[in-house]
Amino acid sequence: MRAMDILQTAQTNMLHAKLRSSLTVIAVFIGALTISLTNGVGNGVKSYVNKQLGNVGIKDTLIVQAKQDRGAAFTGDIKEYNPDKQVGQFNIILMSSTDSTKMKTFTGVKDVTPQLVVQVAYITAGDKKFEMTANQYVDGLNLELAAGQLLGSGSKDGILLPVAYVTPLGFASAGEAVGKKVTLGFTNALGKIVETEATVVGVQQKSLLSAGGVSISRTLAATINAQQGGAQPQMKDKYLAFTVTYDPSFSTKQVTALKKQFDAAGYKAQTIEDQLGTVNSIINSILIALNLFGAIALLAASFGIVNTLLMAVNERTREIGLMKALGAHRRNIFAIFALEAVGIGFWGALLGVLVSMGIGTAFSNYASSAFLKDFVGFKLLTFPLLPSVEIMLLIMGIAFVAGALPSLKASRLDPIDALRYE
């Protein structure tokens, strides 16, 4: 038989039992819809994360923290007091200039800058005061800006203001805020509120890198820190993290070796990519869980396909017998039924993918204009062609496997038995 005729016969057979076929198609459709939507979210989120990753801006930089051991309260494992262990609030293990000196000796390390912890109480541009969190800006970090510019390494009192602060602080627009002076208020080591001036150098969009806080220059962070923790004897020269720049000519292998060196010395060193990669792996595990629902739906649909085809084989026993008597090969009969199964898979998958694209795109557009408004360029669901085609192929493959048993049964029918069959 010609392939075209086999396909045609399979399709005709499917259409001859419209109700039965369409019910099975619906079952496949539900599975396809679930899987396609889940993957739509996955693609949307991952492509945004990757866009951010590609955009980090700082290369050849590691964020280094001391390795934390879990306290006795968690492990029940009481440790002997160690005067050299530098701990801060909540028993977080801190680092000092001794550590930074040590890090500078590691092969390939160019520069080590402390990340200072500062606690700012409020920000104001006039009468009203607003709460804020401050992060020391990591040189070169490519935050997305709505206006202005990033902070240069020489910036004295520069800050990057999140776009959400623009209106509350009384600026007409992001552009309007750039160059304006604001006041930051913080509590000093003596418990008194002190104010310091800062200049808005840029206004940042919401993104994964911004983490919602106000980025302040290194100098400004140092000024504030000197009056807070730095003024307390037990917190002087104590740091939560260092940014370490390494030789830009380093290969991935060498970077891995460098990280190992940090690891062996009791530090945890991560590139910004590593940190965002953690986000990716969390997203992945959520997606796997969601895909499980789709898989269960497809499993149920597979049994639907088996059932539909068994009924079809029973119904057409005579027809099969006749075809075999007239010279059809076993493999022809197998192909006719297997293709009917694949056809059911195809239509269910096509409908599922198309409908998920419709619903997903509409919802994604709504999300971008509502709760994801501040994340510029973030599309919650995207449906690139290749993954959608892969989903369809996968489902057609599952349908084929489900159809194999009934098809085999059909192909093995003895023409005489089939012709005697009433």
Add this chain to the structure above:
Amino acid sequence: MENILELKEVSKIYFAGGEELAALKQVSLQVQKGESLAIIGKSGSGKSTLMHILATLDRPTSGELLLDGKPTSKLGQDDLDRLRNEKFGFVFQQFFVNPRDNCLDNVIMPLVIRGVAADKRKKLGLEILETVGLTDRIKNRANDLSGGQKQRLCIARALIANPSVIFADEPTGNLDSENGQLVIGLLFKLQKEQGITLIMVTHDHDLSAMCNRSIKIKDGQIVGGNQ
């Protein structure tokens, strides 16, 4: 005359419910090219079994079927399929048609199976439907035809592949006498005009008398007939 089909001591044993049932016992038979042969006998005597073995639809338990003098027992399934498709035509008692397909689609089935191109098989299909007088029913579903028309459709389907042998298992068994005459007339006409070998299972003595030769089967053995 050469033998188109020959059976050499063919037996067919069925195993049903732990018991052996010999449907055919050491049957030897020669069928000449172009002749018409009637197989007669009581119900359950083994007529259909004999026909199925001659038509390679069933394999004998022992013995050999020769086609054009060549043994068939060594042939693989694919070869047998091809052989049936190219050399044999079938007409069954219960008018086996695909009820949901139209007449043209029913009639071209052997050509679809053979892999003939669409336009060519359509042309042949229309010709053959004219031969059996069903030209005005081309687009009708086979289910909507009368019994006589269905059987003519089956004859057309058997003919389209240009076979050397037509096997007919009680072709008039489900027809009234008028339609039966029509179908029989058609079969004999083809046999004579195109030199097709006709092997027909029948209960009807008038019908068997019309054949060149008849054999009688009883309990799986040939017990006579008019040779």
